[in-house]
Amino acid sequence: MTLAHGRAACEQLDQQDPLAALRDEFILPDGVIYLDGNSLGARPKASLQRAQEVIAQEWGTDLIKSWNKAGWFDLPSTLGNQLAPLIGAQADEVVVTDSTSINLFKAISAALQMQSGDAQRKVIITERSNFPTDIYVAEGITRWLDRGYQIQLIDTPDELPQVINEKTALVMLTHVNYRTGYLHDMRAVTALIHQHGALALWDLAHSAGAVPVELNAAQADFAVGCTYKYLNGGPGAPAFIWVPQRHQAAFQHPLSGWWGHASPFAMQPHFEPTANIRRALCGTQPMVSLALVGCGLDIFGQTTMQAIRKKSLALTDLFIALVESQCAAHPLELVTPRSHQQRGSQASFHHPHAYAIIQALIERGVIGDYREPGIMRFGFTPLYVRYVDVWDAVASLRDILDREDYDLHAKRHAVT
């Protein structure tokens, strides 16, 4: 079977797919091909019943008792422990809490604090192409501290070895780039960062549940990430933060709310951080939303990240090959690395009319998204995307391009 066998070959791949049955765990509307799980994951079927249970039973009937009885108070750690194996972390190293932006704030502040004994380490290195919130939060911290911290933006990963030095306090990278899908070699980059005495903070927003991650094996220092993308936790679901055992005692951040206290219900007038990962917590969590994260994580119990990675690469390989063969007459330019070692679970193409084309695709039920400048972005979640979806998505794309069936004056929505 080759591509020349067309859609039938894709059907056969679906029949042989060891993950095929997992699609049944999700609700996906008829007629929709969902290639945007890198922005908002699809809904696990179980989440509706779980929401009903939390609202009707745990909140409605059990009321305040649920903080103990339903495990609400422990839930950030319970879910963190469930997530840990997916990112190469140990138990008691992860909590699911707050947003990625807020967790970035905690991790960056703690890292700067840990480096503050060395007065010359004043530089945070990150990529110009990093997701903006990462850069913005670092800017907010440096401006607010007003102690001469600087942010140095690099334009390509290759620049890191040239710019990192004894003045670098922290290198903050997103493991898989949100726009291009470029995947860093976490182990090699972390080793380089450590050679220079700096700390390594990884944003796993586009990695957790998408690619195998080995935080402890890579000796990373801190990590944060979303649960609403590849982990299918739900819109705005709380994010996570990982602090390895070896850094927990030194991990201090300024959002020292009562949930991070050694004994929150002692109601002491001074903050004393708890000894464990719960010092990364701040305050009360949104329980309805937090509970649904478990439904997304449960599905991962039925497979492995290796199986997911295998299918992810097959899906992106197929998509890239089909776009390049079927749409060869059009000015599409792949911005995602071809090399498997450097590719996350997405494929992005540049086209001068990318926004209008994405809108036309969405109208036909093929959901991807648009990112500046001129990039059509397609995310592949192996738990529910089929090989035939890839075939059908490219057929729609080709048809739209061949007929120029898109509106160049398409209205720009607030969310693209």
Ligand SMILES: Cc1ncc(COP(=O)(O)O)c(C=O)c1O
């Ligand atoms: C790399 C990265 N970091 C962070 C975020 C989001 O942060 P938050 O959930 O705080 O909006 C995203 C996407 O929204 C992202 O792609």
Ligand SMILES: Nc1ccccc1C(=O)C[C@H](N)C(=O)O
């Ligand atoms: N949280 C969102 C809310 C609204 C719209 C998009 C998002 C995203 O997550 C975007 C994603 N981080 C991205 O890689 O572009």
